[in-house]
Amino acid sequence: xxxxxxxxxxxxxxxxxxxxxxxxxxxxxxxxxxxxxxxxxxxxxxxxxxxxxxxxxxxxxxxxxxxxxxxxxxxxxxxxxxxxxxxxxxxxxxxxxxxxxxxxxxxxxxxxxxxxxxxxxxxxxxxxxxxxxxxxxxxxxxxxxxxxxxxxxxxxxxxxxxxxxxxxxxxxxxxxxxxxxxxxxxxxxxxxxxxxxxxxxxxxxxxxxxxxxxxxxxxxxxxxxxxxxxxxxxxxxxxxxxxxxxxxxxxxxxxxxxxxxxxxxxxxxxxxxxxxxxxxxxxxxxxxxxxxxxxxxxxxxxxxxxxxxxxxxxxxxxxxxxxxxxxxxxxxxxxxxxxxxxxxxxxxxxxxxxxxxxxxxxxxxxxxxxxxxxxxxxxxxxxxxxxxxxxxxxxxxxxxxxxxxxxxxxxxxxxxxxxxxxxxxxxxxxxxxxxxxxxxxxxxxxxxxxxxxxxxxxxxxxxxxxxxxxxxxxxxxxxxxxxxxxxxxxxxxxxxxxxxxxxxxxxxxxxxxxxxxxxxxxxxxxxxxxxxxxxxxxxxxxxxxxxxxxxxxxxxxxxxxxxxxxxxxxxxxxxxxxxxxxxxxxxxxxxxxx
Amino acid sequence: xxxxxxxxxxxxxxxxxxxxxxxxxxxxxxxxxxxxxxxxxxxxxxxxxxxxxxxxxxxxxxxxxxxxxxxxxxxxxxxxxxxxxxxxxxxxxxxxxxxxxxxxxxxxxxxxxxxxxxxxxxxxxxxxxxxxxxxxxxxxxxxxxxxxxxxxxxxxxxxxxxxxxxxxxxxxxxxxxxxxxxxxxxxxxxxxxxxxxxxxxxxxxx
Numbered sequence: 064x065x066x067x068x069x070x071x072x073x074x075x076x077x078x079x080x081x082x083x084x085x086x087x088x089x090x091x092x093x094x095x096x097x098x099x100x101x102x103x104x105x106x107x108x109x110x111x112x113x114x115x116x117x118x119x120x121x122x123x124x125x126x127x128x129x130x131x132x133x134x135x136x137x138x139x140x141x142x143x144x145x146x147x148x149x150x151x152x153x154x155x156x157x158x159x160x161x162x163x164x165x166x167x168x169x170x171x172x173x174x175x176x177x178x179x180x181x182x183x184x185x186x187x188x189x190x191x192x193x194x195x196x197x198x199x200x201x202x203x204x205x206x207x208x209x210x211x212x213x214x215x216x217x218x219x220x221x222x223x224x225x226x227x228x229x230x231x232x233x234x235x236x237x238x239x240x241x242x243x244x245x246x247x248x249x250x251x252x253x254x255x256x257x258x259x260x261x262x263x264x265x266x267x268x269x270x271x272x273x274x275x276x277x278x279x280x281x282x283x284x285x286x287x288x289x290x291x292x293x294x295x296x297x298x299x300x301x302x303x304x305x306x307x308x309x310x311x312x313x314x315x316x317x318x319x320x321x322x323x324x325x326x327x328x329x330x331x332x333x334x335x336x337x338x339x340x341x342x343x344x345x346x347x348x349x350x351x352x353x354x355x356x357x358x359x360x361x362x363x364x365x366x367x368x369x370x371x372x373x374x375x376x377x378x379x380x381x382x383x384x385x386x387x388x389x390x391x392x393x394x395x396x397x398x399x400x401x402x403x404x405x406x407x408x409x410x411x412x413x414x415x416x417x418x419x420x421x422x423x424x425x426x427x428x429x430x431x432x433x434x435x436x437x438x439x440x441x442x443x444x445x446x447x448x449x450x451x452x453x454x455x456x457x458x459x460x461x462x463x464x465x466x467x468x469x470x471x472x473x474x475x476x477x478x479x480x481x482x483x484x485x486x487x488x489x490x491x492x493x494x495x496x497x498x499x500x501x502x503x504x505x506x507x508x509x510x511x512x513x514x515x516x517x518x519x520x521x522x523x524x525x526x527x528x529x530x531x532x533x534x535x536x537x538x539x540x541x542x543x544x545x546x547x548x549x550x551x552x553x554x555x556x557x558x559x560x561x562x563x564x565x566x567x568x569x570x571x572x573x574x575x576x577x578x579x580x581x582x583x584x585x586x587x588x589x590x591x592x593x594x595x596x597x598x599x600x601x602x603x604x605x606x607x608x609x610x611x612x613x614x615x616x617x618x619x620x621x622x623x624x625x626x627x628x629x630x631x632x633x634x635x636x637x638x639x640x641x642x643x644x645x646x647x648x649x650x651x652x653x654x655x656x657x
Numbered sequence: 658x659x660x661x662x663x664x665x666x667x668x669x670x671x672x673x674x675x676x677x678x679x680x681x682x683x684x685x686x687x688x689x690x691x692x693x694x695x696x697x698x699x700x701x702x703x704x705x706x707x708x709x710x711x712x713x714x715x716x717x718x719x720x721x722x723x724x725x726x727x728x729x730x731x732x733x734x735x736x737x738x739x740x741x742x743x744x745x746x747x748x749x750x751x752x753x754x755x756x757x758x759x760x761x762x763x764x765x766x767x768x769x770x771x772x773x774x775x776x777x778x779x780x781x782x783x784x785x786x787x788x789x790x791x792x793x794x795x796x797x798x799x800x801x802x803x804x805x806x807x808x809x810x811x812x813x814x815x816x817x818x819x820x821x822x823x824x825x826x827x828x829x830x831x832x833x834x835x836x837x838x839x840x841x842x843x844x845x846x847x848x849x850x851x852x853x854x855x856x857x858x859x860x861x862x863x
Contacts, residue, residue, distance in 0.1 A: 413778060
């Protein structure tokens with residue numbers, strides 16, 4: 064007779080007593096949750112004992128369970144260490160999930176609209192607990208992921224694991240590489256700062272170089288004639304939906320193929336042309352439960368620990384100033400993994416170098432296993448393939464170097480110096496004036512002439528400077544120039560950099576050195592820094608460079624027979640001088656790391 | 658009724674098989690002609706392909722940007738007092754995304770409205786006064802004040818907008834189809850119309 068009108072747990076209690084019924088109930092729950100292992104099976108596995116019943120209960124979760132159905136139930140012991148794969152495939156998958164989770168968390172505080180996005184970034188960095196941390200994790204993870212999947216590809220190439228029967232696995236791998244690259248590219252735009260806007264404008268313009276349909280492709284990608292609200296929304300959709308779907312689908316295909324062929328063994332372990340990966344001898348088997356599973360959990364913890372430590376102490380994702388479609392900053396650069404494209408673009412026609420060249424390169428990568436039909440995976444037998452890969456790696460390094468902003472894009476020295484003093488944070492560097500502490504930006508006017516004098520003569524040099532400007536009328540020109548830049552100064556008198564502003568003094572010395580270094584193009588040049596404050600928490604810094612105009616041709620100075628530059632003189636025979644200036648604002652709460 | 662149509666379809670199938678066999682007998686290595694069922698499947702598949710193509714075209718049309726007439730709208734009217742001096746540094750009009758430039762070409766005072774976006778990859782070249790030319794900060798393309806290409810990876814000289822100048826004597830001059838700078842010939846300018854909906858691309862580095 065049942066206790067309740069229907070059979071239930073209470074009948075077991077009545078029959079066997081509460082304790083036994085509870086234990087058997089828990090045992091059954093455990094077996095259902097693990098898809099095949101009861102409590103004793105789990106404890107045996109954790110103790111490192113052999114399974115005590117047949118069939119081996121540690122295989123049932125793989126056979127009956129969803130989560131483990133694709134994971135192999137045993138591995139070859141040779142493939143369980145760091146060598147030969149360096150666990151890079153595992154690490155790549157780790158990053159897929161890591162980025163998905165950190166990205167999902169970031170979605171709580173981000174809206175993909177140009178009017179809101181940047182404000183969201185500031186809020187996330189300043190007002191959201193762990194906001195900066197999660198953002199740093201996501202950004203670091205993205206860069207690490209690109210590096211790791213690239214190294215994974217390299218490793219697979221060097222161990223010849225793309226050869227028969229794994230050609231298609233390699234092919235899906237290249238597709239995953241491309242999807243990873245696009246994920247990185249689309250994510251790059253989302254902060255909507257200057258770095259994001261211009262790096263992506265350049266990249267999207269490459270789409271325009273596609274023959275025939277280029278302009279239409281560019282318009283659809285941007286959703287408008289220039290990168291704006293529509294483009295940001297489309298990039299966001301691609302980044303959070305379209306590309307992750309592709310990533311998951313192809314990761315599934317890729318991993319499935321890896322498992323059904325088995326992890327390819329180190330080349331020395333097999334005879335040439337043989338593939339014995341699936342036939343693992345009994346004495347070489349390491350079972351997933353518990354050994355590989357616990358090992359993976361450990362590696363998961365170690366990797367997460369490393370990423371967290373890096374973000375806490377070393378790495379902080381940059382945020383430059385708000386995107387400005389009307390100003391392209393000097394030194395716009397691609398992220399390091401795209402520098403090779405930027406370098407290639409400097410070589411010539413953008414259709415060839417921006418579209419055709421990368422397409423050929425990626426196409427070549429995809430067909431490598433179909434053109435390399437040699438059976439041996441051993442290094443000694445693959446000298447040609449290895450040499451080709453070294454050449455390609457060297458070319459990547461060279462084009463990446465060429466992609467750096469320092470290479471090939473120099474402008475006039477006055478612009479270079481002004482930029483050097485004021486540029487927004489990029490690649491762990493920032494303009495020299497920006498990290499000077501707010502209280503050391505003492506209001507006043509300072510000149511580089513102070514540092515041209517000998518020790519102790521600074522005050523005299525400054526006075527002489529002031530007098531010189533008055534006599535030659537340059538003082539008037541200077542104040543007019545500043546008025547045109549919306550800075551009206553009732554009087555302008557120069558002073559020495561205060562002794563309690565050592566950082567500012569250091570920057571002024573550097574400014575002086577930079578002008579002196581350009582003694583031909585900035586002939587007899589001087590620099591002035593004027594700091595004003597019209598608002599309690601905001602200071603304005605004007606930087607002015609003034610020099611003697613010389614004869615230039617094609618942007619290069621014309622030298623006379625003595626190798627000296629030729630000064631330009633006006634109708635009265637007096638040397639003409641030129642002025643170049645820039646101003647920035649520094650808020651008391653600005654925090655620039657140098 | 659049912660048996661009659663069943664017999665009929667059997668006869669059809671039998672006929673089809675016969676036709677297939679005859680065809681097979683005719684050329685031993687040829688693929689047999691499709692049966693009616695097979696053929697209809699192919700037609701059905703083709704209709705799916707057609708629908709897929711139509712949907713794709715529809716999606717692309719859907720995703721195409723909506724233009725409020727060009728990026729910045731239509732025509733900008735420029736007051737002659739905004740112009741730079743002849744041969745002087747060009748003046749920027751950011752709201753229209755163009756530069757007002759007065760290059761002196763072959764001794765002639767001319768005017769041209771240059772599109773501010775570099776013809777290479779979309780950055781905005783700056784006017785560098787010291788070197789008297791436009792220099793693009795991204796990959797180093799350089800252009801003269803007339804928009805003429807000097808050096809760098811850009812594929813052509815700077816684009817320009819179709820411009821109409823009205824002079825004090827009532828005459829008007831419009832840019833020609835190659836977008837050459839308009840000679841001013843000493844006449845007094847009353848107004849300038851720059852049509853940002855009409856962008857002229859140069860044929861090359863000319």
